Amino acid sequence: AAGSWGAAVNLGKSINTTEDDFDGAFLHDDRTIVFSSGDLEGKEVRLFAAAPRGGGYDRRMPLGPDVNTAGHWTLGPAVSSREPGVLYFSAAREGGPGRMDIYRIAYRVPGPRH
Secondary structure, three states, rough: OOOOOOOOOOOOOOOOOOOEEEEEEEOOOOOOOOEEEEEOOOEEEEEEEEEEOEEOOOOOOOOOOOOOOOOOOEEEEEEEOOOOOOOEEEOOOOOOOOEEEEEEEEEEOOOOOO
8 A cells, every 4th residue: 555654543541441442533623533432242332422632532422312322333423524514323223224224413513612
């Protein structure tokens, strides 16, 4: 592959836990990270978000029930620069046509904290 890669840097304890943490993506502000976290061998994986703070990230917060469904998997967050304020994700939800389906939801990034 062309180019070179530097050393991988762990994003720290505000992002990474003893759970399975994966699928990181930036929201349209290019600062707030959204990612999947949970137990891949268990029954629940949820989406979390963390805002930048002091060269690292603020405490991770789970997204609300409009995105995460208790007892199910929610993963694969993605955004498009063509649709700022829209989050795409995959989820296992009651009433969907498949075991996992793709959803989209509008969101708003809170302003900077002081």
